[in-house]
Amino acid sequence: MTEYDYWKIFPRMPRKVTIGDITIRDGFQHEEKFVSTEAKKFYLEELIFAGCRYIEVTNLGSPYLMPQFRDAEELLTHLRSDRFKKKCERKGINYDDICLTCITIREKAVDRAIQLKEKGIGPDRVLMMVSTEEEHHFANSGTTLPDYWKECERSIKKCTDAGIKMCGTVSTIWGSPIGGATDMKDAVEFTKRWLEIGAHDIEHADHDGSASAPDVYRYFSMILDEIPNTDLHIAHFHETKRVASASILAALQAGITNFEATLGGLGDSRLISLMTVLLKEPVNIIILIPDM
Incomplete structure (x- = not known):
């Protein structure tokens, strides 16, 4: 290693x-036409067969408000079926390595996830979300931050009892499309609070593309200084200003090891071009190769 070695300059970079x-959920969420259930099943199967082990399947919120997810139970039933498990076995895939996640913004959706778990088709993991900026949070959840934190605490307890992991999302880290500038220190405190109340891991999200590479590096450096376990942190960037690739590189340089992506950048959640590569290593881990 020389003084110019990349990993000497950025020693935390994995x-x-x-x-x-997250193609089936975030990628299809804003499609004007309903994506057929059979197409979703095909995508889900092929993603898993290609090597993905962490899959965001659907949203368990109201199908009236989000008709794209009216087939949530059918998708989960398919992925929990003996037929699909046998397919995995034939391809040498350990089914127990697969983690299925559903979005559950409100407690009612969490209750639905638990009911599905009791039926044998529920998710392994669910996700709730807080925004550090109050107006954005209210617009997204329909409730205030103090009330939502109480809801999260109740939901995490229910999930723990049911054997479901909870991912806590922190949004508006780098700014809010409604309230404007935000303080990254607030997001660090929100991350700590999620973990204190029992969240399994944290999704750090830039849902509207507000982030810049310098601020991404600064934020994730702050996070890993406070909470150095990289298994707890997931980066989630949306491509709206053609700068998400720079943000991803900055997150890598800061030491982040977990990212979310959609196929072909569907849903403006483009995360590098890695999802176009067949993932050949187990448990969804791939070697970082420079994009030529």
Whole structure:
């Protein structure tokens, strides 16, 4: 190693990363036409067969408000079926390595996830979300931050009892499309609070593309100084200003090892071009290769 070695300049930068696929949920969420259930099943199967082990399947919120997810139970039933498990076995895939996640913004959706778990088709992991900026949070959840934190505490307890992991999302880290500038220190405190109340891991999200590479590096450096366990942190960037690739590189340089992506950048959640590569290593881990 020389003084010019990349990993000497950025000693926290990983040599391997984990990619979670969110195509079926975030990628299809804003499609004007309903994506057929059979097409979703095909995508889900092929993603898993290609090597993905962390899959965001659907949203368990109201199908009236989000008709794209009216087939949530059918998708989960398919992925929990003996037929699909046998397919995995034939391809040498350990089914127990697969983690299925559902979005559950409100407690009612969490209750639905638990009911599905009791039926044998529920998710392994669910996700709730707080925004550090109050107006954005209210617009997204329909409730205030103090009330939502109480809801999260109740929901995490229910999930723990049901054997479901909770991912806590922190949004508006780098700014809010409604309230404007935000303080990254607030997001660090929100991250700590999620973990204190029992969240399994944290999704650090830039849902509207507000982030810049310098601020991404600064934020994730702050996070890993406070909470150095990289398994707890997931980066989630949306491509709206053609700068998400720079933000991803900055997150890598800061030491983040877990990222979320959609196939082909569907849903403006483009995360590098790694999802176009067949993932050949187990448990969704791939070696970082420079994009030629």
